[in-house]
Structure formats: C-alpha cells, structure tokens
Amino acid sequence: MIALALHALRRAIFAISIAAIFVVFVGPIAILGVTSIRPASGVFYIWRGTNFTFNNFVEVLHQSQVVEAMWNSFVLSTSATILSLGITVGSGYMLSRFGGWIQRSWFATIYIFRTVPYISWVLPLYLVNTRLGIYDTYVGLLLPHIAVHVCFFSWLMKGFFDGINPSMEYAALIDGCTRWGAFYRVALPAAMPGIAALAILCWLSTWNEFLFALILSGKRTPLITSTMAQFVTETGTEWNLMSATAVLAMMPALLVTIFGQKYVIRGLRM
C-alpha cells in the first residue's frame, strides 16, 4: 500500500515538474506567438476574445526598417560566421597542436578577453567606432563580433582538434603531405562536424546579439534585435507589432532547432 502510494506520489511530482518546466520555457513563447496574431486592441487580454489576424506580420513587413534590419542582420551574421570561423579554426588548431611563447600569449589574451564582462567593452567600442568613422557600418559591427567569436569559440575549436588524434596527421606527413597538407586534408575534414555545429552557433549568436546592435548600430545599419526594441515608444508599446517582429526573428533559430539540432549535438559531442 505504502509503496503504491509512494509510487503515485513520485509520478505526480514528476508530472508537476514537467508541467512547470513547460510553463517556464514554452509559456513566454506561446504568449509571444498569440500576441503576434492579435489585433492591437487585444494584446492585453490575449486569453480572451477570438479576433485573430495576420495583419501584424503584413504591417511589420511593410515597414522598410524591419525588412532592412533583417537583411542587415542576415548579412552581418553570415559574414561574421565565415570570417570568425576562418580565424577560429586556425587559432584552435594552433592552440591544440603547438606550444611556445606565441601560443601561450595568444591563449592568455583570449582568456583575459573572456573574463572581462562583455558590457564593459561596448561603450569604449562606441567611442572607438565613432573616432574611426565606422560607427553604424557593417565593418564597425563586424569587427567586434568577430573578436567575441574568436575569443569564445577558439576554446571549443581547440577541444575539437584535441579530440582528433594527432597520429592521423603524422600518418599523413609520412604519406607524403606537408604540414599544411596534413592540416588541410586530414585534420580539417575530420573536424568538419564540429566546425559545422560551431558555424550554426556562431550565426545564431550574431543574429540574436543585442548589446552591440543597440550601441553600435543606428539608422543607417539597423539590426533586427535593436529594431524590435524600437516598438517601445513614448506613446506606449506596440506589443502586437513587436511580437510579430520577434516571431519573424525567431524563425532561423526555429529552423535550426528543427532541422539542424541533431547535427549540432553530434558536432559538439565530437
């Protein structure tokens, strides 16, 4: 009897926990989704009323700034991903395979950058960017993103190469490759699943990034995350439009979750 009761209790606790987790994680997204298809008059009582509309999406997609911001974010994310992976692969490989003072100081540098709070370099960067005349341009946004990615992802990249036994490269050296050939033709292809996973993470992190977007971009090069925040105006917040934009901005992440997740997990487990 007692065992049976305990069993029921345990099941109940398990069910409640699952429900709680579901509410905490899925709840906000559900509210966001519902808000995005409610007319402006219905956003404060989303669980009441039955008017639904796709006008919010039509409206935001007609705002040139939102479309431009999406394009800009896409260009920025894609170019930041390509450029930072280029550097990160080299840096991770170097950290994994070679020792020496150059490697040690590079390691120390990215370590220090990682420990410094992100927010403390944003304001100085604003000053630097305006001084250099690259404020609110692709270059001005790209460089900080690349710097952050290189600092954060070099470690992951080093981990990938650490996981690849160097004797494979030695075999390549003996099989007729130069040092560069051993890297390019053997180590790099072997690290490819990891690199692909990292590319996805890299792209998403730039797409979702808010702080740089807020401080370093303006009217000329708007980005999706900072544009979203601009629905908060002096006359109030246009929740329905903001939610519609947010839902649009969530799409890439959603696509990755649905189609690329297995790939990301396999890559990161390498």
Added chain:
Amino acid sequence: MAEVTLQDVVKKYGTFKVVHEVNLNIAAGEFVVLVGPSGCGKSTTLRMIAGLENISAGTIRIGDKVVNDVPPKDRDIAMVFQNYALYQHMTVFDNLAFGLRNRKVPETEITSAVTRATQMLGLEPLLARKPFQLSGGQQQRVALGRCIVRRPQVFLFDEPLSNLDAKLRAQMRIEIKALRERVPTTSVYVTHDQVEAMTLGDRVVVMKDGWIQQIGTPLQIYNRPANRFVASFIGAPAMNFMKVELVEELGVMSAQAEDFKVELPLEQAAVLRKHGAKMVILGIRPEHIRFGIPSDNSGSSFSGVVTVTEQLGSEQVIALNVADSTMMASRISPETEVSPHASVQMWVDAKTLQFFDDKTEMAIR
C-alpha cells in the same frame, strides 16, 4: 629495401635526455624489434627515424642518405601506429590510395596496387567502408595495407598490436610474420611485449631509460642476457634472482644461501673466481627448476615450500619459498600433485645458472 643506421642519436626535451647515444645498424631487409618498459624511449627513437621528431644530436641514415633534416614525406618510409591512425573521413580504399595519390601515381596503377594489398590482407569486402565501421583487427589490417601499397624503403611499427585482444594479437603476429615473407622490407618494430619481440625479430634491441641494454638475436638475448634487467624483462615467468655467497671448499666452488647450495662446474667457477666478488646475484630461469630428484649427478637438489600453484593444463607453474626468496618454477608436469604449504624437493642443473654482479648488475662472463 634500404639499411638504416643510427649513429650516436640523442633526443632531449629541454635539458631532459630521453634517448642516450643510440648506435644501431639495421641491415637491408632485416626486422629489428625495439622492446622495453613504458617510457624507455622506444617510440621516440622510432619517431626520430620517421622524421616526426627532430634529433638533438647524431646522424640517421636511410640507405646511404643522411636524413637528419629530411621531412617525413621524403624519407620513403611507412608507419603503423598503435591507434591505427586511419583517416576517419575517407573510405578504406581512399585510405590505402592516399599515399600514392600524394605521389601523383596514375589512378590505374593505384587501383592495381590497392587491389594487390587488399587481396593479401583479405580486405576486399571492406573497401567502401569508413574506418568507424571496422573492428579493431580490421582497422589494423587497413593500417598494414596502407604501408604495403606504397612499397617504401622502411616499415616502422609503433606497438601495432597492443590495442587488440590476446587472441587477435596472436593471430596478427602470425600475419605480420607471413607478410614479411611476401613483402620483404627493412622493418623497425616497437613493442613492450616480449613475446612479440622474441617471435618477430631477427634481432632484438632491449632499451631502458633511454639506454640500449643489449642488441642480439632473440636466443642470444634469452640465453645470454647482458645484465639483470634484460634477464628479468625477457621471459615469462620472469627469471628468478637470489643473492648468494660463493664458497670454495677443497677446490670446489658452490653458490650458497640459507638452505640452498649448488656446486658449480669448473668453467663457471673459473669465471667467477676471476671476477672476484664474494656475494653475487644468481639467476635461474623458471623452466630450469625441476621437480623431484635429479636422475644423474649433474643436478643439485634443494628444498622449498610451495606457496601457490597455477595449473595451466599444458604445464604447472608453482611458486616456492626458497631461502627467504620467492622462486617460480614452470614446466612442472600438470599431473604432478603439489599442494600448497608442502615442502618439496627441487633440483637445478648448475650449467643453466647465470650470475650477475651485485652492484653493477652486469652479467659475469
């Protein structure tokens, strides 16, 4: 086929010397095994021959060419690694073809070379697979195949069998031996397994702490070990050692310890007399300790107390307590009834005994 010569080769990491002045001449077509305990510098030596590790001093020649500063790809060697080191993203065929493609060999020739190697090693059904779809033994075979398709001057093996289970290891050992006949090539083979060293090598090089201890044929190493280390490292169960006192009575020399006395033949006595030490280390191979009473007067009897017996089916191994030290005796007939704690009579032929200096541990000859 080419000969390989190492002359005063040294490897240092910083100020730490891990390989000391190695001198080794390997004849063309010879199969030499480097053996020694973990960390003794055998892999380092092999990697220096391969060019994967630069040498701190000395000269390495392959053929008549000094290769000290020649990169691995130009040394015309092939190597099998302990973890096989197959290219994970390539099929078995591409793994085998990789080295030839790098040398711009025409594709038709590559196909025939790969086919020849795969037939030799029974790899035909696996050509389209990736390495992760192969068992350990199959991966090892692909690694061997990758060596032989290239027809290099020298084969280098770094513990190629140590990741396999005991049965497969025995099988692959035989295959490597068979391969030697079909693809005769100068080979250097590194292992810490003395059975592999004994069975595969034309000559065996025993190393310890970066020093070569002895170079010789397997039988020379086994029968005339240069020092106590070589004697204990080669042979299983290991050689028994006992500290004995040499006593001369009426012109007859005997080696004595408490409850133990063996009279020595004249030549051996002469050698020991010349050496001069009173206390020496006696070495007896386990198979030379016999059970019972000697059939003629060439053997010396002694008694010991049985501590453990191991029945192997084909033989029995027993551990004895003799004069306060443990001795292993092997090749006891499996039918012999021996019970633990019993006191038993054993005997040994004095001609089979080896003596080592108490301090230097060098063989006394």
